Amino acid sequence: MQIPKSEMRTPKPQSVVSIQEVNKTFNSGGRERVSALQDINLEVGANEFVSLIGPSGCGKSTLLRLIADLLSPTSGRLLINGKPPYQARLDRDYGIVFQAATLYEWRSVSQNVQLPLEIMGFSARRRAERAQDMLKLVELEQFSEHYPWQLSGGMQQRVAIARALAFEPALLLMDEPFGALDEFTRERMNMELLQIWGKTGGTVIFVTHSISEAVFLSSRVVVMTPRPGRITRILDIELPRPRSFETRQDERFFASVTEVRESLREAYLG
Amino acid sequence: MLESEMVAPAGSEFLQTARGAWARRGLPISLAVSLLAIALILTGAHFMLPLTEPALVESTPGQLALWVAGRNGLEQNSALGAARLALGGMSLLLAAIAGLDLYLLAQKGHLGSGALLWTIVGFDVLLLSVPAVSGSASYPLVLSGLTLALVALFLIAGRISRTLGMIVVISGLLLFWEVYIALGSATGNVLPLTDFPWKMPHWQDIAEQLLQPARRNGPTLLVSILAEAALFTWREAFVGFLSGSLLGFSLGILFAHSKLLERAVLPYAIASQTVPILAIAPLIVSALGAGWLPVAVISAYLTFFPVTINTLRGLLSPDPMALDLMQSYAAPRWAVLWKLRVPAALPYVFTALKVSATASVVGAIVGELPSSRSDGLAAAILRASGNYAAEPEKLWATILIASLLSILFFVAMSLLERWVMKRRPISE
Numbered sequence: 001m002q003i004p005k006s007e008m009r010t011p012k013p014q015s016v017v018s019i020q021e022v023n024k025t026f027n028s029g030g031r032e033r034v035s036a037l038q039d040i041n042l043e044v045g046a047n048e049f050v051s052l053i054g055p056s057g058c059g060k061s062t063l064l065r066l067i068a069d070l071l072s073p074t075s076g077r078l079l080i081n082g083k084p085p086y087q088a089r090l091d092r093d094y095g096i097v098f099q100a101a102t103l104y105e106w107r108s109v110s111q112n113v114q115l116p117l118e119i120m121g122f123s124a125r126r127r128a129e130r131a132q133d134m135l136k137l138v139e140l141e142q143f144s145e146h147y148p149w150q151l152s153g154g155m156q157q158r159v160a161i162a163r164a165l166a167f168e169p170a171l172l173l174m175d176e177p178f179g180a181l182d183e184f185t186r187e188r189m190n191m192e193l194l195q196i197w198g199k200t201g202g203t204v205i206f207v208t209h210s211i212s213e214a215v216f217l218s219s220r221v222v223v224m225t226p227r228p229g230r231i232t233r234i235l236d237i238e239l240p241r242p243r244s245f246e247t248r249q250d251e252r253f254f255a256s257v258t259e260v261r262e263s264l265r266e267a268y269l270g
Numbered sequence: 271m272l273e274s275e276m277v278a279p280a281g282s283e284f285l286q287t288a289r290g291a292w293a294r295r296g297l298p299i300s301l302a303v304s305l306l307a308i309a310l311i312l313t314g315a316h317f318m319l320p321l322t323e324p325a326l327v328e329s330t331p332g333q334l335a336l337w338v339a340g341r342n343g344l345e346q347n348s349a350l351g352a353a354r355l356a357l358g359g360m361s362l363l364l365a366a367i368a369g370l371d372l373y374l375l376a377q378k379g380h381l382g383s384g385a386l387l388w389t390i391v392g393f394d395v396l397l398l399s400v401p402a403v404s405g406s407a408s409y410p411l412v413l414s415g416l417t418l419a420l421v422a423l424f425l426i427a428g429r430i431s432r433t434l435g436m437i438v439v440i441s442g443l444l445l446f447w448e449v450y451i452a453l454g455s456a457t458g459n460v461l462p463l464t465d466f467p468w469k470m471p472h473w474q475d476i477a478e479q480l481l482q483p484a485r486r487n488g489p490t491l492l493v494s495i496l497a498e499a500a501l502f503t504w505r506e507a508f509v510g511f512l513s514g515s516l517l518g519f520s521l522g523i524l525f526a527h528s529k530l531l532e533r534a535v536l537p538y539a540i541a542s543q544t545v546p547i548l549a550i551a552p553l554i555v556s557a558l559g560a561g562w563l564p565v566a567v568i569s570a571y572l573t574f575f576p577v578t579i580n581t582l583r584g585l586l587s588p589d590p591m592a593l594d595l596m597q598s599y600a601a602p603r604w605a606v607l608w609k610l611r612v613p614a615a616l617p618y619v620f621t622a623l624k625v626s627a628t629a630s631v632v633g634a635i636v637g638e639l640p641s642s643r644s645d646g647l648a649a650a651i652l653r654a655s656g657n658y659a660a661e662p663e664k665l666w667a668t669i670l671i672a673s674l675l676s677i678l679f680f681v682a683m684s685l686l687e688r689w690v691m692k693r694r695p696i697s698e
Binding site: 065068069070089090092094095096098099100102104105106108115116118119120147149 | 589591592594595596597598599600601602605609610613614616693694695
């Protein structure tokens, strides 16, 4: 399915992330050039929860890394809060959570949460306060003096979320953050993420390959397909908030899941 | 049929159980009984030694007692009596430990490695005390006791700690050494290192030599002279180690940040290690003049390279995601270095520091040779090896102290490492 042309014009003023005609080719000079992303257009507004979903190799993580300025596009334009991604990164406009918690093993939980604050030059007292608040937010305040290897995978990922939110960025980027967790932990983490988001607000861009996770969390789901990575469809999820465990039993939930699955299959079959 | 094949004949099963029970209980018990018997015979023999017996006079406690008596103007016979008491006490203690082994074996049905460890240590101490060449049969008894205890260790259940492993290796080496000498004299000294002038000394002679005056009737024991020499050498080595490690660490940081420097300079750092240190040591000495400086420089020369390589590896070890995280914070270079790369490199750096600690001692000894420093270990080694035919024990005693110095330096680095890394997950 084609993107409506209306979305391809200049960014709306309220857009937090604006992606226009972006292409990304790896190894562009070499013989084995890989077109990772082709003609990507996407607008993400303030306080939206947008999921990027698709099979591996569809470029969803690449797209997230372009937004984070961990990669540069081959062509096209990205704007974060109206600024180029490089400037947005320097301004610390976003927090990011990776698939692995990436906690530094020599730092305690609290020190890990304080890491970005140290780099940004917060005072020791403010750092400790913020870390305490953030750990309370992810309900790990009693583990602040533990070390990462003493925590379970889900707890480590919660610390990573606390670390990403420590400096109160308005944009949270999440790259398959619960991909390594088991189904039960993942569903619980989804619930907790929504609760955290309910308290902090802000915009979330969430990469996943789980259809139910994407539907459960998001206000919009962006369906992508591989070779080359393309956006095939953007679905609005009309589920009421706050969402709960009952949401997963809702008929509209199943309808949306089916819709996402259909569009993925459609795209696959060509 | 399959089922009939799987059922073993009743007779062989019985035999197997019997053999299993014998291996589990009978063998350890008879070993422990033999150990106890040996220890008891040794106790009796040592307590009944006449004061003129060479087995007492030439024993390590005997010689030490005579030296003390000579220094303080005491009577020789009472000193020898005290030595006899000490020798007998050691054997008695050993007998008590062997008895405890047997008791534990009877009580619990198996022997822990802890009790056996002390048995082995006890036999080691006796091996270092009982003269090999004397009228009594103590020496062969001690050797067979040590052999039995080591054999028993292979049959028992229990945790093998690092200390136990170390003791076993040392005891095994001692035993091998002594058996080799015995074999040498049995075959008419045709084996290498068993005949004059390159004869291997008994370990009791080495231990005794350490507790003897360095010069005949001199005031200080060889062990304290050697300890002073070791301290002297260590000071030079430590300066070299510190400066070499700092240089190595800085080079590692430099190389980690500049591909150009790494490509351009690292090959020369590698090449520097292929130059024989013995060849350039005299050059360094004549360039820098006599004194501790050239020694420290040579020591640093051997130290810096492992630290450089390992620091570089460690600094490049953080995974890409950890680096992406830093990039997402727009972290400046210093932050990436001190908050990510250096902490991640520490395990690598400590591995190098442990290697370098021992290398720096070797470097200092090599450096002392051409700079004619007469107070260090190099001079002690030279003196002792010049006189090897007459006093082979002195060279081995010096070698022992020199290796002890390296080991202590290594252990100190390990302890420092453990202290610095106490918050990290245990990787073993």
